[in-house]
Amino acid sequence: MVIILIKMEMVVIGAGPAGLSSAIEAAKEGVEVLLVDENLKAGGQLFKQIHKFFGSSDHRAGVRGIDIGKELINESRKLGVNIWLNSIAIGIFDDKNILIKQNKNGRESLKRVQADKIIIATGASEKVINFTNWTLPGVMGAGAAQTMINVHRVLPGDRFLMVGTGNVGLIVSYQLIQAGAKVVGLIDAAEEVGGYGVHAAKIARKGVPFYLNHTIIKADGNNKDGVTGAVIAEVDDNWQPISGTEKELKVDVITLAAGLKPLSELANMAGCKRTYISELGGWVPLHNENMESTVSGVYVVGDVTGVEEANTALEEGRLAGIDAAEKLGRIAAKESNNKKKNITKRVKNLRLGPFGENRLKAKEKLIKEYYELTDKDCREKYDPVKAMEHQSGEKIKRISVDHIDKTQGPVAVIECNQEIPCNPCELACKFGAIEIGEPITNIPILNEEKCTGCGLCLPQCPGLAIFLIDKSYSSDKSTVAFPYEYKHIPKKGDIVDAVDRQGNYLCKAEVVKVLQLEKFDKTPIVTISVLDKYIDDARNIKMSD
């Protein structure tokens, strides 16, 4: 096979959020960029992320991952970035030579590209958990199920068991329900939910049980059908299954959300020094504050340098893109430093709060304070009320609606009590009634004096954690408005079942308003009326999906 030699100023390997943003930043400064990706489409894993992103407006918070992916690809094309798809970077050799196997219309060719700067943005892949029969078809990564439903639009089964309650487990469970699946439950060996409380609350109010302190013992099934069931059991303090607590669940798919590991092989091959940091997912290449690895001119950005999320990946990519442009003489040091300073500040903001800093330790500590395990009941059902009560006596007020007066009219109630880096609600309020300020991990504070009850913050919250309560609806009834992102949207006048934060039936409710505006981006707002005595608890409705 003939090897063609090409010279490039900068080659980016991997066209996910980190790779795209580094290519964009460098191309903006006039750098000639080649972006290669082994897939048929650019965007990495953004196209399976159909939920609204957390973060600040700088991070396109409140916009769905799928739309961010489209924007990034358009921008890089506009800036003249060369994109090679179906092109695998096989290796990186001496003097920054990259060997790329390209497949064009079924014809394979090898290209050797010599680059002044290389940006490695190879991402991460899902970790596995092994248990009896874990290799049966029907056991798959949570990300694989997410790809199947959101990218290929095929549901790989009817009844799902989610193993793991980190944000991936929580988000994919929600999206499986949106796709029409039954999520039979989520299990986690930890005693508390690992991901954001608002994500857990979304599925809890659909009535999905959380089996905390539980592990999976085995998958049931056979060679013809694959998975037909799962056996789970409680674990003791040493994470060992307690005999006699086994439970059989009828499921045909078991999805594993056990975290991700960085794909740092290529960086290793390039000679980048690595270290093992379990909080970051495993072996990660070392880098400086500009994302440059131990090999001069080779940068590492995104999940390959530690598993986080798309927002941090985007920022790391920008840092590397600007630094590379500076080193190539395309941008003055002063300007470059200013830009990098701003980005560094934003990244720092994203890592504030218990979920960002020192990932695992902080998470464990926070969740311990956050959600105390008292009885078996709450072990099996995630209870957002209890979770928030536990935070502090002061903050519990924020989910009780006792303080709202019968004559007051509509007012927002924000059920968001964890320090997560996110602020779309603050920006959504035109009246300045919601304050987060700096840092971005502050818990939103609602100034009721300023709240007009317009409800514009409801669809903007990626956690679907804001409700609008109106006690003045009638002499004995109040209304609650909430976001509702499911297939069957009720109509005004419908009588539906109102449920509480755990999906338990409360009472019949009348749908008094359904608002679906373009700017809500597919997050309709449903308003129901219930008797006053139910207004503290009614937070969702039950419909067939």
Added chain:
Amino acid sequence: MAGRIDRHPILGKRKAKEEVEIIFNGKKIKAEKGEMIAAALQAKGIRIHRFTIKNKEPRGVFCGIGQCTDCAMEVNGQPNVRTCVTPVEEGMVINTQYGLNRDGDNID
């Protein structure tokens, strides 16, 4: 329900796409032009892709993004094709892979 998702609250209604015909273990099935082989099979409820060499255990889609190779099958006579990242083509012949290929030739 397992299979194709026709309606979705965020992604909207599924647009009708051009169909192609593929042959799975000798049987003709319809697939959507350009979709991945694994998706086309899953839409028909097929999820056993191959059997391992030594223990003859079934395997199917595991990572869905071309990393793990569990979903490999024999495609147009070529074994070990990652079906989750290989699009269908008209007339494509797809077979369950036994060991290293359809005939069960293996190294043990």
